[in-house]
Structures are given as C-alpha cells and as structure tokens.
Amino acid sequence: MTDDDFRPLLRELLSAYGPCGQEDAVRDVCRRELEPLVDETWVDDAGNLVGLLRGVDRDDARGTRVLAHLDELSMLVKRVEPDGSLRLTPLGTMYPGNFGLGPVAILGDHDTLCGVLTLGSEHTTKESRRIWETKPDQGDQAMDWLHVYVFTGRTTEELAAAGVGPGTRLCVDASKRTLIEFGDYLGSYFMDDRAPITALLVAARTMRDRAVRPTVDTHLVFTTNEEIGGVGGAHAVRTLPGDLVIALEVGPAEAEYSTTVAGGPIVGYGDALCVYDKSVADHLMRCATESGLSPQAAVLGAFESDASHAKAGGLAARAGLLCLPTLSTHGYEVVARGAIPAMAQTIVGYLTSR
Incomplete structure (x- = not known):
C-alpha cells in the first residue's frame, strides 16, 4: 500500500x-x-x-x-461577555497550549465565524493578573482556560444573529489543520x-x-x-x-x-x-x-x-x-x-x- x-x-x-x-x-x-x-x-x-x-x-x-x-478535542462557549468576547470550557482533556493561541472556528447555529483564541499582551504587569499568572518569570502557572478568551470582533447582537451563545462549539480553524509531511512522518492536529x-x-x-x-x-x-x-x-x-x-x-x-x-x-x-x-x-x-x-x-x-x-x-x-x-x-x-x-x-x- x-x-x-x-x-x-x-x-x-x-x-x-x-x-x-x-x-x-x-x-x-x-x-x-x-x-x-x-x-x-x-x-x-x-x-x-x-x-x-x-x-x-x-x-x-x-x-x-x-x-x-x-x-x-474542541471547546464550548460558557458565556458571551458584553464586549462580544467568549469565555470557554474544554470538550476533552487538554490545555489551551495544546492548540496554541490563534484562529478558531465558531460553529454558530446560522453562521460559522472566525475568532482568535488569545491570552492578551505579554507586555503587561501584575496589574493584568490573568496574564501575569502565566508568565514563566512571574506567576509561573500553566496557562489554563480561565486565562484565555476568544476575541470575536463582533457585538453581542451580531453573535446572537449568527446563533452563537452558551453551548456553541469551537474548533481549531481550518487554516491550522493542514497535513504536513517530513521525512518518514506525517503531522497534524x-x-x-x-x-x-x-x-x-x-x-x-x-x-x-x-x-x-x-x-x-x-x-x-x-x-x-x-x-x-x-x-x-x-x-x-x-x-x-x-x-x-x-x-x-x-x-x-x-x-x-x-x-x-x-x-x-x-x-x-x-x-x-x-x-x-x-x-x-x-x-x-x-x-x-x-x-x-x-x-x-x-x-x-x-x-x-x-x-x-x-x-x-x-x-x-x-x-x-x-x-x-x-x-x-x-x-x-x-x-x-x-x-x-x-x-x-x-x-x-x-x-x-x-
């Protein structure tokens, strides 16, 4: 074969x-x-x-x-914040680092939208405690789902129109799902x-x-x-x-x-x-x-x-x-x-x- x-x-x-x-x-x-x-x-x-x-x-x-x-392995919307960002819980056993920060597909009931799984700026101090906790030279905690969110760039009304709310599934975006080939091996999420x-x-x-x-x-x-x-x-x-x-x-x-x-x-x-x-x-x-x-x-x-x-x-x-x-x-x-x-x-x- x-x-x-x-x-x-x-x-x-x-x-x-x-x-x-x-x-x-x-x-x-x-x-x-x-x-x-x-x-x-x-x-x-x-x-x-x-x-x-x-x-x-x-x-x-x-x-x-x-x-x-x-x-x-995927993600589930826990809540929609007033600014249109999404808070998540995992579907399966993994940390955000397993996927890496980056684009995600938001599978709304009516439309599939693109968002970005993000932690926030590394150029922050202890005042931004959620980010500070994950810095290896500061809080030194493993990045977990409480630390990250999805930036959607959309209003809550736009998200609702797309059918996005608690229970909506999110997946790693298609742009990150390419099969790579190197030597005798194949790689992908x-x-x-x-x-x-x-x-x-x-x-x-x-x-x-x-x-x-x-x-x-x-x-x-x-x-x-x-x-x-x-x-x-x-x-x-x-x-x-x-x-x-x-x-x-x-x-x-x-x-x-x-x-x-x-x-x-x-x-x-x-x-x-x-x-x-x-x-x-x-x-x-x-x-x-x-x-x-x-x-x-x-x-x-x-x-x-x-x-x-x-x-x-x-x-x-x-x-x-x-x-x-x-x-x-x-x-x-x-x-x-x-x-x-x-x-x-x-x-x-x-x-x-x-």
Whole structure:
C-alpha cells in the first residue's frame, strides 16, 4: 500500500470539523467511504455511524465491534461577555497550549465565524493578573482556560444573529489543520482519531478488494463523544450484538511505556479504566507479528478509550485496544507514514482469524 492510497482521505478527514456532539461533517465523509465496503450502514440514536460486515460464522453471540471515534478535542462557549468576547470550557482533556493561541472556528447555529483564541499582551504587569499568572518569570502557572478568551470582533447582537451563545462549539480553524509531511512522518492536529478512522476504512476496503470476510459478524462503528467519556461507544456496545469490542486509537510514543513513534502498532494490555483481555491483546500481537510488523505491548496510564469505557461499565464481555504510535497525543500529533497501513493490516489479520 502506498502513501497515495490513504493521504487524500486523511487530509479530508483532518479538515472536517467534528466537535463533541456535532460530528456531522466527519460522519458524512466516513459514510460516503464506508457504504460501498460493507453489507449495511446506518446511523444510530447516538449519532454513531455503523457498518455491518457479515461473517462466515453468523453467531451473534461472538460478534465483534470495532470502534474509532469521529469527535475531536474542541471547546464550548460558557458565556458571551458584553464586549462580544467568549469565555470557554474544554470538550476533552487538554490545555489551551495544546492548540496554541490563534484562529478558531465558531460553529454558530446560522453562521460559522472566525475568532482568535488569545491570552492578551505579554507586555503587561501584575496589574493584568490573568496574564501575569502565566508568565514563566512571574506567576509561573500553566496557562489554563480561565486565562484565555476568544476575541470575536463582533457585538453581542451580531453573535446572537449568527446563533452563537452558551453551548456553541469551537474548533481549531481550518487554516491550522493542514497535513504536513517530513521525512518518514506525517503531522497534524487531530490525528486523534482521524488517522485510526482512515485505517479502519482502509481495512474495510482491503477486505472488499481481497474478497475476504471476517470470521464472525463485525460492526465497524464510528463513534460520537469519545473525548467526553466514550458516550457514543457505550451506546453502540450496549445495543449491538457481540461479546468483543476493540477500540482503534492513537497511542503515546513515550519512554514511560517503552513505545516509539517509529515502531509497530501499539497493543494495549491496560489503561486507566480497565485491564484489556490478555487473549485479545495476545492475538493482536500475533497478527501484527505475522504481518511482518513489530508490535509494541503497552500498559498505558492517563489514557482511556471507547473500549475501556465499555468494559469498565459492564457493557462488554471482552475488550481490546490497538493504537497508532503517536508523538504529542492531544497536541500537534505526529505519526509514521507506515502507521496507518500497519494498523489496517493488523485489523484485517485479526478479523479474518478470530
């Protein structure tokens, strides 16, 4: 598989806004790609896109749910100030520094506006305490959401006319969502979870092109609201038949876990919410090894997935985790060029040998 097979799709997915609870643009791209590759598609009550691949063994009790999430780290308007600036709360776990100060898209009900996420002038003193607190030579506090705001350049009346108010979603602006290529690596915001989505679609296309079927009925699920507690994934696992859920994610490439961004797929044996089933993890490791990859086993901390939320909530009998090795997860994320094909290859191997 060459880079050209997946890069255009990845670029399109990265450019689509998909804040938690408002993933429509990403879902539309996925549905267009998924429908020719599976036996049935539908959108469930939680907004998840579901595709069914009928298996050789039609025993519903042994069905597999493979999950990759549509949503991205984003922001929510908490209040509109009298001067038209916006105060925010995060949708997902990150600081403003994860995104960097700069342009944001304000997804109003009637219009999408551009604003600027800003802290204020560094050329200020202790009198401007909100700014002073974040200066490394002064207050030395980590920049948090209480310190920043969005400058809109619009009046409250103009914002109301655009449908902007408490509950409006904001995303990193399109101007900052370009896929960069350097050496053997690709970089962008929101590889989480657009790169695993791409891998899942590549896996489905590979199975169609090779005319192979999964051993058991398999639901490919593109989930909503993962970044705020695995909400869509929990609904999908509760309502779809099967005994196994596997989440596809970005995984931290860090010395703490003996994982590297140049290595093979990361197979999770545990995270902050659950211990993944050893038999599932071992099988994923074998599939990657048999495909000539170099899988990396990891027990992850400060990490959750749709699968671990489902297992911790008693919604899944068994759970697994497969990750793309990624630098700077929840920031400006970097993956190896070969990571997406490697994940797709491992998924195909697992589904056809379960």
